[in-house]
Amino acid sequence: MAKEILCGFGVDVDAVAGWLGSYGGEDSPDDISRGLFAGEVGSPRLVKLFERFGVKTTWFIPGHSIETFPEQMRMVAEAGHEIGIHGYTHENPIAMTREQETEVLDKCIDLVTKLSGKRPTGYVAPWWEFSNVTNELLLERGIKYDHSLMHNDFTPYYVRVGDSWTKIDYSGKPSDWMVPLKRGQETDLIEIPASWYLDDLPPMMFIKKAPNSHGFVNPRDIEEMWRDQFDWVYAEMDYGVFPFTIHPDVSGRPQVLKMLERLIEYINGHDGVR
Template sequence: MVKFYPSLSPDLSEWCMSQPLFYIASAPRYGDHINISPKGLPSTTFSILDPNKAAYIDATGSGAETIAHLYDNGRCVDIDAVAGWLGSYGGEDSTSDISRGMFAGTVGVQRLLKLFDKYKIKATWFIPGHTLETFPEDCAAIRDKGHEIGLHGYSHENPADMTIEQQRDVLDKTYKMLTEFCGKPPKGSVAPWWETSKEGAELLLSYGIEYDHSMSHEDCQMYWLRTGDSWTKIDYSKKAEEWMKPLVKGEDTG
């Protein structure tokens, strides 16, 4: 039974701020289900302002509910599992965090499969290559249930910190892995680490990827990605007139 609170008591606030990750629930314009997505880290991007108000900074790639809205009543799931702790959440040296990843890749996957079966929901699962190779039986269950599987990097690495060669190597490996695993090439992708790179869209296009839900240009509408956007970073060692310049838009990909 759900219990509602009129406000956040001190003990609830303390509990919230002690969690490793903050989630938010949302729903599409119609339907009878909700979607839950990771939104903020209490240590950096989530804060309780008062007993009735909290604030968070949305993160690129965390908007799983957005892609659900695009398909109205569709679903999507990112199975970061162990890969998420290796690449993004700072838990690569923690046996406890790795254990959380194991739970996600096994118990979590099976519970979601049962839930989707119960309500006859077909979903898109974005699976890192590390998850696919670490939990092959669980990932096979996803495939065999008829769900779509999309790209999500290998170890939830940060594309913005990688060279173009490294990005291409990861994409090439994971693209071939999913193609062999599913018997057909993947159509969709979401960037790992809640981050993408300037070369990301062009790389995906070179592999024939049809859609990506890593960006945040719109609320819940599909749109063509652009390539070639450029902007001037602030350089306080120079005169302000040298960096007071607008973003220059590139070209649409479609």
């Protein structure tokens, strides 16, 4: 069997939206300025990097970033990159009602369609959190794939809905919560697995309100970890997907851009990889 390893970059343009919706920087002018860097400086740098290597990627752009950085996001679309959905203000889907999630999703589909000239087919949940209705809402709107869940790591699969599990209640009898997870029903939504261990943000972006925040990890250490994962996949699998998740907030910095250059050159040196 010929080897086919599909490598891809998903670029999440969290920018200001990330600080408003997830990172706890909504009251900090300094954190908001870091979001402005991601949209105005980091994003064009990544477009230039991908152009140099002839790589087409998928950019999952919050609606807030589309409307806040219209010039830079047009640059992404005009370079031929796919545009997917990533919420509006990086809001948490599991914190919203069905009506709220629907309104956000419809707004963002409209913004992506106007930006790219075509309806989006891919979705990344902010914070990689799926609500009980996310899957249903996506399929109703013609979304074909998601990149948020982690049932597998390098093999695509179909998303299941209706999984249920029992939380521990120490005030009750153990027999009430000693219950296995129950699996739900498979749907038509394709999952391209996400992985925190192929994400640039947790190790390489400082977040003041995160108790385990890093931001000062040497990119060469992350590069080694990513290369080790790629080497395992290449040695052990004939078919697989290898999706990187990067952010202009992080990968738009010089030290990470250099890391990405080395990784792309390394991966391109393998047969059967595209």
